[in-house]
Amino acid sequence: MELTIGKFAKAVNTTIRTLRHYEKIGLLVPSKRNELNQKIYTGDELKKFYNIQLLKSLNLPLYEIKQRLEDPEYSFKEMLEIQEALLLDKRDKINMSLGMMTRIKALLNETGDLTNEDLMLLMNSIRLEEDQRKILNRYFSIDTIDAIIPKSKSQQIALDRLNMRLLSFFQAAIHNELTPESHEVQRELKEIIEMLPVPLEEFYNSNNNLEKQLGIIKAILPVNMTEFLGEAIRVLFNSHHEGKGE
Known part of the structure; x- marks a missing residue:
């Protein structure tokens, strides 16, 4: 899968503005360009985008999502327990x-x-x-x-x-x-x-x-x-x- 930013935004039901914000803060940066030198979103970005959405649904702010996705040693099991407690308290x-x-x-x-x-x-x-x-x-x-x-x-x-x-x-x-x-x-x-x-x-x-x-x-x-x-x-x-x- 190789999609320009507009087509990728439609495919994942988001906005170009959101994707550009993710790129600006280093959260989701396209790794390839096409023959027209346009930035291209691939299957890797698709997977990462859905991981971002998953963590957002757990009430994590974007800066924390970035830190956790970049840290291979981070315990997602521990994160789930912490977020569960926070969400239950909020509920x-x-x-x-x-x-x-x-x-x-x-x-x-x-x-x-x-x-x-x-x-x-x-x-x-x-x-x-x-x-x-x-x-x-x-x-x-x-x-x-x-x-x-x-x-x-x-x-x-x-x-x-x-x-x-x-x-x-x-x-x-x-x-x-x-x-x-x-x-x-x-x-x-x-x-x-x-x-x-x-x-x-x-x-x-x-x-x-x-x-x-x-x-x-x-x-x-x-x-x-x-x-x-x-x-x-x-x-x-x-x-x-x-x-x-x-």
Whole structure:
């Protein structure tokens, strides 16, 4: 097989511009010329071109492909293992992003619309769920954590609704200059906590360090809400313990 650059580009379903770029960087350089002094692509270039495409499909950049094709001692078995790990990690991240988008779109369908700020807050909350689980793992049982940050889609939807309610209410409370100890704030906070699918005493247990629990909340929620909500929770906890005579 001996083809000029135009015919070779058509044969391998690429562009002349791509082939010239490969030649410029020394990745695929034609080794022969015809009687018209035109550069000719042979079977050797065809084989090398498909090897380049193969390595590109494994997500390798061109400069690295060039290095590996030029190094006869390079271990392609080792490269496959490394690239597999990288691609699996990328797949997990893509799946996580797609899952986040699905959950946000479900909320949008229910509420009709969300502000850019609300969308960013909710997306960050979803994105950081694994980090939240690690924080909660220091203080709560696995069953409790799975209830607070569930894995199943149906339970995640309920969690997202609750997060949306919490964010919306406390943003409005701050905007309307309500105080953390006000009746409206305390009533809403108590209702939200009671909606959590975990034993209430795990939140009210006086044997747990309250500051640690508030620290968890602060790590999860937006900065502008942590101080307000932290104080509201402190008031609610104190009221609960006083009501029990503790």
